[in-house]
Amino acid sequence: MRRYGKNPDEDDIRIRPNRKGNRPRTHTRPAHEDAVEGFVLTVDRGRVTCLVEHRTVIAMKARELGRKSVVVGDRVGIVGDLSGDKDTLARIIRVKPRVSVLRRTADDDDPYERVVVANADQLAIVTALADPEPRPRMIDRCLVAAYDAGLSPLLVLTKSDLASAEQLLDTYRPLGIPYLVTSREELQSGAATELVRKHLDDHVTAFVGHSGVGKTTLVNALVPEDQWRTTGHVNAVTGRGRHTTTSVLALPLSGGHGWVIDTPGVRSFGLHHVDPSRVILAFPDLEPGTADCPRGCTHDEPECALDRWVADGHADPIRLDSLRRLLATRERREGD
Structure with a gap:
C-alpha cells in the first residue's frame, strides 16, 4: 500500500478517473435535423x-x-x-404522429392491444363465400374495428364461383358499405383486377381476413411483381385455412397510386380496446338522434332515444338494427 507521509503533496496523490466518464449526464437528445x-x-x-x-x-x-x-x-x-x-x-x-391506427386484441378478454397497421385509410375485409364458409361475426368485428380507427371499410367477397353472394350482401347493404364480388377464375385471368384496383387507387388499404379466403391471392394479382408470398389451402377436416402470410407487409399498388398492406390471416378479432360509443360515428344518419339518450346509453336500452328518432322518420329502421347488431358484436364471441 502506498504511503504519503504526514503532509502529502497533491502531486503525491493519485486521482482515480471517474469510471462512468467525466462528462456529466444530460437528458438533452440530439435534434437529428439531418433525419x-x-x-x-x-x-x-x-x-x-x-x-x-x-x-x-x-x-x-x-x-x-x-x-x-x-x-x-x-x-x-x-x-x-x-x-x-x-x-x-x-x-x-x-x-411521426399517426393519422389512424388499426388495432385488435387476441380476444375480448385480452387487455393487450396489438397495433396492426398505422396510417391506413381503408380496410378491405376479405371473405370467401365458400371453402371456408363465411363468418358474418368476423365481418362485423372487422367493421367495428374499422369504424373505431376511422377507416373506410370495403367488403371483398371471393370464390363466387362456389356460392352466391346475395344472401350475405342482403345483410350488409343497409350499412351502405361498398363491396366487390370476385371468382377464382376472374382473379386468375386478371378480369377482376382492374375493378378492385379502382377501389384502391389513392388509398392506403389494409387487407384482413381468415386464412384461406384468397386474401394473398388477391394481393398477388394486384402486385404481381411481389408474388413471393405463397398461397395456401383449406383444411378439409376443420374447414379452416392454413396461414401463408406471416408478417404485415406494405406493397405499392401496381399500375396505380396507392398502397396495399397484406396482413396475416386471423382466426379471431378481439375488440377489448373498442369504445362502443365510437361505433355510432359510422352512422351519421343516427348520430344526431343520440342527443336525447340518457347518460351512458348503450343504444339498445328501452330508454334509448334512437327508437323515437327512427319512429319520427329521421332514419331507416334497418339502419338502427344494423347499428345494434354491430354493438352487440362487442359483447358476443365470434362463434356465438
Missing part, C-alpha cells in the same frame, strides 16, 4: 424495412424511442447509413 423521412414496409425481429425515396433501407429503432412501437405504415425519421447497401443499418429516431 430523412421513411415509410415502414415491414418489421421482422427488430429489423425495420423502410422505403426512403426510391430505395429500401434496413433500420433499427433507436434507444431514445424507448418502448414506442414502430409498425407497418408508420412515417419515421431515419439517420445513419441510408445507402440501402447490403449489411448496412440505419436508425429510426422518431415516429
Whole structure:
C-alpha cells in the first residue's frame, strides 16, 4: 500500500478517473435535423424495412424511442447509413404522429392491444363465400374495428364461383358499405383486377381476413411483381385455412397510386380496446338522434332515444338494427 507521509503533496496523490466518464449526464437528445423521412414496409425481429425515396433501407429503432412501437405504415425519421447497401443499418429516431391506427386484441378478454397497421385509410375485409364458409361475426368485428380507427371499410367477397353472394350482401347493404364480388377464375385471368384496383387507387388499404379466403391471392394479382408470398389451402377436416402470410407487409399498388398492406390471416378479432360509443360515428344518419339518450346509453336500452328518432322518420329502421347488431358484436364471441 502506498504511503504519503504526514503532509502529502497533491502531486503525491493519485486521482482515480471517474469510471462512468467525466462528462456529466444530460437528458438533452440530439435534434437529428439531418433525419430523412421513411415509410415502414415491414418489421421482422427488430429489423425495420423502410422505403426512403426510391430505395429500401434496413433500420433499427433507436434507444431514445424507448418502448414506442414502430409498425407497418408508420412515417419515421431515419439517420445513419441510408445507402440501402447490403449489411448496412440505419436508425429510426422518431415516429411521426399517426393519422389512424388499426388495432385488435387476441380476444375480448385480452387487455393487450396489438397495433396492426398505422396510417391506413381503408380496410378491405376479405371473405370467401365458400371453402371456408363465411363468418358474418368476423365481418362485423372487422367493421367495428374499422369504424373505431376511422377507416373506410370495403367488403371483398371471393370464390363466387362456389356460392352466391346475395344472401350475405342482403345483410350488409343497409350499412351502405361498398363491396366487390370476385371468382377464382376472374382473379386468375386478371378480369377482376382492374375493378378492385379502382377501389384502391389513392388509398392506403389494409387487407384482413381468415386464412384461406384468397386474401394473398388477391394481393398477388394486384402486385404481381411481389408474388413471393405463397398461397395456401383449406383444411378439409376443420374447414379452416392454413396461414401463408406471416408478417404485415406494405406493397405499392401496381399500375396505380396507392398502397396495399397484406396482413396475416386471423382466426379471431378481439375488440377489448373498442369504445362502443365510437361505433355510432359510422352512422351519421343516427348520430344526431343520440342527443336525447340518457347518460351512458348503450343504444339498445328501452330508454334509448334512437327508437323515437327512427319512429319520427329521421332514419331507416334497418339502419338502427344494423347499428345494434354491430354493438352487440362487442359483447358476443365470434362463434356465438
